[in-house]
Amino acid sequence: MLTRARRRLVAGLVALVAATGGAVVAAPTAQAAGTTEYVYSAAMHRNIPVRIVDGGGGGPKPTLYVLDGLRAPNNTSGWLQNTDVDDFMVGKGVNVAIPFGGGGSFYTDWDQVDPKLGVNKWETFLTRELPAYMARKHNSDNRRNGIAGLSMSGTSALNLASRHPGFYKAVASYSGYPTVTFPGFTQGIQLSVAEMGGDPTNMWGLFPAGQWFQNDPFLSAGNLAGKYVYVSSGSGLGSRYDTSVDPTSANFNPVKFSQMVPLEVAASVSSQMYIGRVALVPGVKLTTHITPDGVHWWDYWESDFKQSWATTFRPAFF
Numbered sequence: 001m002l003t004r005a006r007r008r009l010v011a012g013l014v015a016l017v018a019a020t021g022g023a024v025v026a027a028p029t030a031q032a033a034g035t036t037e038y039v040y041s042a043a044m045h046r047n048i049p050v051r052i053v054d055g056g057g058g059g060p061k062p063t064l065y066v067l068d069g070l071r072a073p074n075n076t077s078g079w080l081q082n083t084d085v086d087d088f089m090v091g092k093g094v095n096v097a098i099p100f101g102g103g104g105s106f107y108t109d110w111d112q113v114d115p116k117l118g119v120n121k122w123e124t125f126l127t128r129e130l131p132a133y134m135a136r137k138h139n140s141d142n143r144r145n146g147i148a149g150l151s152m153s154g155t156s157a158l159n160l161a162s163r164h165p166g167f168y169k170a171v172a173s174y175s176g177y178p179t180v181t182f183p184g185f186t187q188g189i190q191l192s193v194a195e196m197g198g199d200p201t202n203m204w205g206l207f208p209a210g211q212w213f214q215n216d217p218f219l220s221a222g223n224l225a226g227k228y229v230y231v232s233s234g235s236g237l238g239s240r241y242d243t244s245v246d247p248t249s250a251n252f253n254p255v256k257f258s259q260m261v262p263l264e265v266a267a268s269v270s271s272q273m274y275i276g277r278v279a280l281v282p283g284v285k286l287t288t289h290i291t292p293d294g295v296h297w298w299d300y301w302e303s304d305f306k307q308s309w310a311t312t313f314r315p316a317f318f
Contacts, residue, residue: 033086034096039133043109043121050130051080053089053096054138062144062317063095063134065126066305067153070192072103078150082298085305092309094317095138097130104196106189107149107156108215111205116197122156127164144317146170146228148308150301151263152192155180158217158231158274162224170228170316172308174301175267178231178274180216181208185270218274226283228316230308231275234294236265241299260295267296287311 034053041048055061066085068077077098079085089096102122110120126147134140145168149157154176161171179185186207190200204211213219238246244253245260268290275288289307294300 033090034098036100037137039099039125039130041121041125041129043124043129044119046119048125048130049075049100051077051086051096051098051100052134052138053086055093055095056091057093058139060139060141060143061093061095062146063097063131063138063140063142064089064313065130065145065147066096066098067107067126067147067149067156068098068100068102069150070104070152070196072101072153074101074103076100078298083302083305085302088306088309092314094313095134095140097134099126099130102153104152104193104198106193106203106215107153107160108203110203111210112202114198114202116199117193117202120203123160123163126160127167131167142167144169146172146313146316148172148174148230148305148313149176150174151176151267151296154178154267155189155217158229159215159220161227161229162217162220163215165223165225165227168227170230170312171224172230172305172312173232173271173274174304174308175233175264175271175296176231176274177267177270178217179270180218181212182218182270182273185266186212188266218277221274221278222281224278224284225281226285228285228287228312229278230287230289230304230312231271231278232289232291232300232304232308233268233271234264234291234296234300235268236261236295238293239295239297239299240293242295242297245295260297263296264294268294285312285315 038047105120107122109123147157154173158173158178161168193200243249244251245257
């Protein structure tokens, strides 16, 4: 449980993130590998663009699903805009599927159609519809599956892996918030959905009723017994990549500080509580990477993704 001090910290962070809109800073576009294909979702009544890096070869292949953050655009992915992850995965013998869209959805099946965010049945799409397409078009074996996400979708990745332990062998969360029903974090999730124009009661109902507790990775961590799990976050105390978030630096940027630091402090608190829980799960193959620095940004997530490939996904697949 959260201590009183941590509750105050989380509440303060939630308020600051809400005040700043949880905005993100623009970054250069990276060179993209793979092809964008359109996968029809009967559950959501529309085509979903998915960037797919085919693993090549003639035999059945593992598949790694990589999810975007809160402001996921509908025509690309933050992973393609800000990292070289798709290029990195070329030649690894693994299919990679990066769906576009899902901003504010937490990649879950919503209870109700939302006036702003529409029909969200992402859990159905990610665990049934897209895997069927990947098997048909890219020879995915639908046996060796992994899922990864950052920030909003770090929460989602752990949630999906816990809810579908027979489907996923490995999962990674970078700066996620896997303590969904803990004080402060519930409100943070509600504010995040609202920031994207959605009504959070349309997602999992009115807290504490509805499906909130059924979608808390902390509570369902026991389902990950025998799985490969990777959890990372920074501390929020500066960036080795960017001195502008250091209040003592001559080029300190208070806007960037407000965007990148509070979210990462909250992610650090949540991730470390989750690590303590999942470490108790029998047979779990856990890798953690909690750094003494680190802010809520792609430099860290790109690095953590590559580490998780080596420690978590590759051992799970091969």
